[in-house]
Amino acid sequence: xxxxxxxxxxxxxxxxxxGRVCSYGAIANxxxxxxxxxxxxxxxxxxxTSSKNIPAHRVVNSKGLLTGKQHFGGNNTMAELxxxxxxxxxxxxxxxxxxxxxxxxxxxxxx
DNA sequence: ACACTGACCATAA
DNA sequence: ATTATGGCCAGTG
Numbered sequence: 001x002x003x004x005x006x007x008x009x010x011x012x013x014x015x016x017x018x019g020r021v022c023s024y025g026a027i028a029n030x031x032x033x034x035x036x037x038x039x040x041x042x043x044x045x046x047x048x049t050s051s052k053n054i055p056a057h058r059v060v061n062s063k064g065l066l067t068g069k070q071h072f073g074g075n076n077t078m079a080e081l082x083x084x085x086x087x088x089x090x091x092x093x094x095x096x097x098x099x100x101x102x103x104x105x106x107x108x109x110x111x
Numbered sequence: 112a113c114a115c116t117g118a119c120c121a122t123a124a
Numbered sequence: 125a126t127t128a129t130g131g132c133c134a135g136t137g
Binding site: 028037046 | 131133
């Protein structure tokens, strides 16, 4: 289809369920390339200008670390949002990361 | 049209 | 253990 990496990232990000998180690499891997993990973050940056409501705070890096928290407004907004959703954060890092990790390649299996 | 950058990840030295 | 580099795609200068 006419969907590029960007659009796919948006769709996956929107499908992240409540109380769950997703990693850039997981999305990239689901799309078929781990290298495009950088683009996932780029899409999140554009998500602010996007018409969609992208829960970018639910997207973290492979280590469950809130790498993009600085892009949420410069404060720990991202961590507080995740905590508000029931996800436990400690020192900008997700606890039980694997327990709350929502992997599209596992949950969505195929697209 | 070319070069660099960007919220990453994995491997090599 | 840490540092460097390759890889991928799109956007911007």
